[in-house]
Amino acid sequence: MVDEEKKTLAYYPGCELRTRARVLDSSARRSCESLGITLQELKDWTCCGGLVAQVKDNYMALLAPARVLLQAHRQGFKELVTLCAFCFNTLRRASYFLERHAEARRKVATFLEVETLPQVRVLHLLEVLCDRVGIDRLREAVRRPLKGLRVAPYYGCLLLRPAREISLDDPEEPVLMEKLLGALGCEVVDFSSRTDCCGSYHIVTNQGAASQCARAILHSAANANADVLTASCPVCQFNLDWSQSGNGDTAMPVVYFAQLLALALGEPMERLGFDARAAAALERSAAADKGEASREGG
């Protein structure tokens, strides 16, 4: 259950969620609305810094994430919710690093012209849903159980690793997405590649290598008879989806967990931005489930 005073959470969308991954943003917002959580977007937020921020011997690279955390603090928040796995990873790791390195903290604070850097806890919406809202309450809130939909929950790297700095879930045997999807009525399939790397930014310079990573994941999900694969990261979503274009041997829809969440909470499917392949898979499974129900009923 969300505490009364915690119902409004500061929210950091990240640049991708303004452009290619709009659907992750809109479906998560709709879901939170129906769960009684207000995601209050930070004013004047700036880029999290992405990969650059992970260069730890260069304090300049910490400015971007530190500035976002400072923005949240100045707008009166102690916590900040993210959706994009990249932003989440960057902000949470920067926050972890700054908490432990006085020298970095001092230099970044001097540059940002503040006395001290505030401590702001970076959260991912998955942990807000599972730990704050709670699985039981989520299950109760479901209006349209996704019964019969076989879902492969894909985590990739950034939600889980490096484990000590991120500490969101078990890096080898994560359960957050399984718990969430289970509460939505999905049939969660076990597949071996759920924590493998999607190829990440190699897609820019070495498409072959990235594609190889992505296709191994897709095959693993297809072998487990998944109807759809869920992701939380716009880069994973892109790589997994793009790697299937021109290759007919897998046809695995890649959707965001938030899209399935919003669907189960009763949002109309056509407002959730599913592509044709995903929409077809969802309709197929819904029809099969109905058939099953009517056979059971008869």
Added chain:
Amino acid sequence: MFQKQEVAASQEAQAPLGETTRIYIMGKSYDVPGGLTILKAMEYAGYRLVRGVGCRGGFCGACPTVYRKAGDFRLYVGLACQTGVEDGMYLTQIPFYPAPKPVYNLQQLSPELGTILRFFPEIVRCLQCNTCTKVCPQSLEVMNCIAAAQQGDFKRVAELSFDCISCGLCVSRCPAEIAHYHMGLLARRLYGAHLIPRAAHLQRRLEEIEKGRFEEELIALCRADRQTLERLYAERVIEPEG
């Protein structure tokens, strides 16, 4: 260090008459009256500025200047017409800040993030150091403008960069080599050309003009004598304000 303009203004007011300030222009020393701006000090020293000077009011962006202070290794920048001279100041004026300026056909471009990234890929390198904002003589939120561009928000880029005077001081200080003012210009052009809804009344008026609705009145005006024109001007209906 970036509060230059306020400092300059107060110095101008407070500097006692007859006191001089020693500055160095291209390495040669000059004693100039204290409280002058860099621009006036250079002219006092005998320089005739034909390039790198414009409105003298801090609005045209033509006079960005690089300077150093005594005993300080840093390079400082400012508008020459807005920055006051200081003792031991070393000055070099450059006519403009060279920055890559792409050539494009606006009508063939679409207002999307990809267009901005095609011409200004370096915007994604922004470190959020905010130096551009600190150095902007127009006090624009330059860093937030880059952030808005990264988010593909053309309306916000257009609004945030509207008062840009293209002096290029942001470019001179950016560690990510971003050409902020050229990027802002492209975003404003894309916004204006493709995103702002067309004004319906303008369209109607254009159609009226094309149909010749005002021809007769115009011809009558062209043929009118001076006296009639003066009377018409004096009796004209002025649109009420607001």
